[in-house]
Amino acid sequence: MTTDPTARAEFIAGLRRLAAFLADNPKVPVPDYGADISVHVDGTDAQQRAAIDRIADLIGAPTSEGLHYTTARDFGPINYRAVAVWEQTSRDWDALMSYHGTVSV
Incomplete structure (x- = not known):
């Protein structure tokens, strides 16, 4: 667990990249629940x-x-x-x- 600004920025950027990837690749499955x-x-x-x-x-x-x-x-x-x-x-x-x-x- 951290509130380090660099680690937070990297984590958030990773979430955004994942969301963009999934949005751009609709055949890639996501969890049902x-x-x-x-x-x-x-x-x-x-x-x-x-x-x-x-x-x-x-x-x-x-x-x-x-x-x-x-x-x-x-x-x-x-x-x-x-x-x-x-x-x-x-x-x-x-x-x-x-x-x-x-x-x-």
Whole structure:
């Protein structure tokens, strides 16, 4: 996640190039149900919550809490989503994946 002006300009230019390409090439398929652009925040749970709250204010959207803390805004079929993964959820995932490949049925 960044607000660096150069990175933002490159990202936005890439989105515009993609949109122009798709508009100019109608035989190229697009997703039936839209697409998500996800921004993942880092830090402690408190830092992540603060970041998501700030983004929610910036995009004028509510937050939602569960295994993740999120905010999102729809732009037609395109969804902008900011996601925080709680530290415990991340630890649980890491523990689960530590068994990957060691157990076979």
